[in-house]
Amino acid sequence: MRKASRLFEIIQILKLSRRAVTAAEIAARLEVTVRSIYRDIAALQAMRVPIEGERGLGYILRPGFDLPPLMFDHAEADAILLGLRLLERTGDMALKDAAGRVGDKIAAAVPEPLRKSLMSAPLYAWGGVATAPPGVDMGLIRQAIRDETVLSLRYGDEQGRVSARDIRPIALIYYSDWMTLVAWCDLRQAIRNFRTDRILAVMPSGQRFQGDGERLRQLWVAGWTNQPTSPLGIVKA
Structure with missing residues (x-):
């Protein structure tokens, strides 16, 4: 830090x-x-x-010291609070911890009346909590997407067949029960989707695809219209 x-x-x-x-x-x-x-x-x-x-x-x-306040209306404050509580239900433990820190920072920076409203709002995210994938560091994957770093992974498909892949990660999709990593797969020479609970191991390969991430995301989005039954362009790995 x-x-x-x-x-x-x-x-x-x-x-x-x-x-x-x-x-x-x-x-x-x-x-x-x-x-x-x-x-x-x-x-x-x-x-x-x-x-x-x-x-x-x-x-x-000592009382009286304030940083410049953040100003939100009540609807905006409700949106922030609910978004943070939804994050707490994902299997991404690093994001769950970050959501708590964000809430603390916002509570410290907003004026007192809004702080009380924010902390006491009766808004809850209910339902099951996604299980953290055992073999995956989600923080590593999110960093690889930001830094455009190639990842090497071992992946088991729904039939239990294991393959080794080098991928260029471009996006994460958070569902209520699992997460999906969207990436360009060098093995298939196409964009593929990998359920994080089926990733057995992942590590940086030492290679980068700097400057190519946005092009691959646009290619992925363009493919949605070609798959009317799958609005997120889900293709098996």
Whole structure:
């Protein structure tokens, strides 16, 4: 985590806490050393952020300090809250954790009346929770899509046949019970879809397809109209 992001996170933690928070607690949440937190607290105090406390006892943020507020109307706040709660039901554990952090950041940044409305809104995402695929790091896949990195995977089809593939990942589809990875498959020389619960292993190949991801996504979208029974262009791997 970059220092600027870490400083922002520390302010959010202190702003949302109703008691003094120790450097050790902050360090555990941000996955850094306690010494780094001590340096960050000193840096924030030097920037006149009103943090009070001392080592071993904990720190508090004096009332009255506010970052520039985010402004949403009530419908927008409801949309954000429901979207975050829907994310919590996916099998992508990294996104589930991120949804919690996003909620905390928004709660810390909006004005108090909207914060109360946001945190108490009676909106719930019900139904089953997707199971996290055992052999897949979803964060790795999302990063590969962003960075346009080729992935090597072992995949088992619905008949249990296992194949090795090099793929160029371009999109993820989140269903209520599973996730599907859309990718250009070098083996089939076509766009294919891989259920993440059937991926046995995945790792970066060391190759990239930089600049080609958007073209492949457009090719994928164009193929939807050729498959009227499958609006997302689902083709078996």
